[in-house]
Amino acid sequence: MSRPTKALISKKALCHNYQVAQELAPNSNNLAVVKANAYGHGAVVVASILEALVPAFGVACIEEALELRAGGIQKPVLLLEGIFSSDEVELAANNNFWIMVDNSQQAEWVLNANISKPVKVWLKVDTGMHRLGVQPKFVNEIYLALRASDNVNNDIVLTTHFSSADEHGSGETANQMAIFDKTKASLQDCLDQADNIPCSLANSAGLLAHPKSHLDWNRIGFMLYGNSPLERENEASKRLIPVMTLKSAIISIREISAGQSVGYNQTWTASRTTKIATVAIGYGDGYPRSAKSGTPTLINGQIAPLAGRVSMDMITIDVTDITDVKLGDKVILWGPELPVNEVAKCSFTIGYEALTRMPKRTPSVLVD
Template structure:
């Protein structure tokens, strides 16, 4: 027997969601984002599923890249944060890793390195996120340095990142697109060339909500895992299928009287005679400790609200209005029928954080 808490990872849902990405932008190439253990879904598992379908992968650092390369993934892998030391450049060259250049120091390291073969480079420009990236004139200078280096392959990709693409009514994304096009135009004028520069600006939210951002390369991440990145309601969200279903089982049921409390600090008190079920999952398994009473779970397809504080290993839910509930019944915490975004909203966090913080204690099980 084993503790019943587990995350079911659907191979068919991941493939379906990638096909949705292609429907939004059929003429773009796709860099699938599998950083942070593929948003908790398992980077090796997801990368192997998508390896025959995508053009390349994106990770945050060289350790993540090596993990999936050593697992047999043969597509190019982009280091989204670039390199953190000069010695990583040789490793990147030997393993067909692409490098995002975000500052002049990274460019200097690359140009000065002695490496086995040239590297594909993406150049990040700062159009308003103000986190990483080069400003206009600085970007033109660094692009020229890289373009003239024998260590860099032809076809440098110009990239940026949006700060607010998830807000469909927010005009900042339009401004960032305009700024990006200005950098692109300035660069073309500087090069005195008619050659087209490949570009990448669209993350999941932009792919879904900002058609002007769907350029040569897109970078789908959150939507690959079946969750909408948009803050407002969207019909597009219905196209996606959750790739992870977090589930556990009821391990105890008890009846309590009106006025009795449940869990730590008595934050939930019964307003009627109630039936309370204890479920084998807690914040030690990745369920958010900040989840408030009333956060939905699903039992027999019916909502059973959280009752009381989340413990390290258990939660308690109100199943008073659900018939035929017994010990051993499956409880869905998020996934099919219950969006992780809804759980996140009740927990003052985001679906991104809940998924990415899934701990090693919670096993993932691949299903078709």
């Protein structure tokens, strides 16, 4: 006996989505990004499922990496935001964490560390996102210093991050790739031409929509969980299967008359005699408070729109047009039949935020 609110996590869908990535970029190493608690899906659970399939994982910070190690995960872990203090270099070396170097200070911490084994480094280039990364004119200097250091493995990965790979028709991704190629060519001129520089460009949007960005390493996050990052779906993104099904159940049903209102502040008023069902889920369970009236939910495959404001523990939905509704009926908030992106759009946000806001209060249940 328990509250019916659950986040079902499909092992089959997760492995399927990773296989889609492999098929789209068979000549790349496809790193699985499990930051932000695996986009709300459970970092250790997701990593445990994928560990036999992936070459490495990606997280935002060393705390997330240490959580994976505590959960028994052994594969390398890339720290996507790099390190935040010099003492993290030793932790990284001892735990096989790969360090993203985004600036000269991080590079100095790596170069000056007193460590017994070298670390693997990724060097990020700012090609136009202007968020993190070394300016192209400083790449050669920092790369060569890292390469010459006994603290660093020789196979430094050169990488960047796309700002607009999700936008249909945007030319910015091509611009960034051109800047990256020019930066790499300049660096190659400083090295023996036979020296290979491993590179990484593609995030989820890049992997799905920009085949020329498929290089030695891809970093797949949002698509791994079965959701499209693209502004406009393509055939590749349509192959993805959502991993999470957020569900609950009806706990109350009532009929109200035309002119009566539902929920806090009377923001929704019935225009006809209406059957209202109350569902045991709210913003305390990760369902967005900003969801507007009319946001779809599913009961027996039929749409039941949200009616009134989202409460901390409950929502109310209009089930007037759904036959045979009864207490205990399952309600799907998002999942394979109702994409989280659709719910997010009705909530004035994006699917990324909706998923990563899943709280501990909502239990995850592994299925398949």
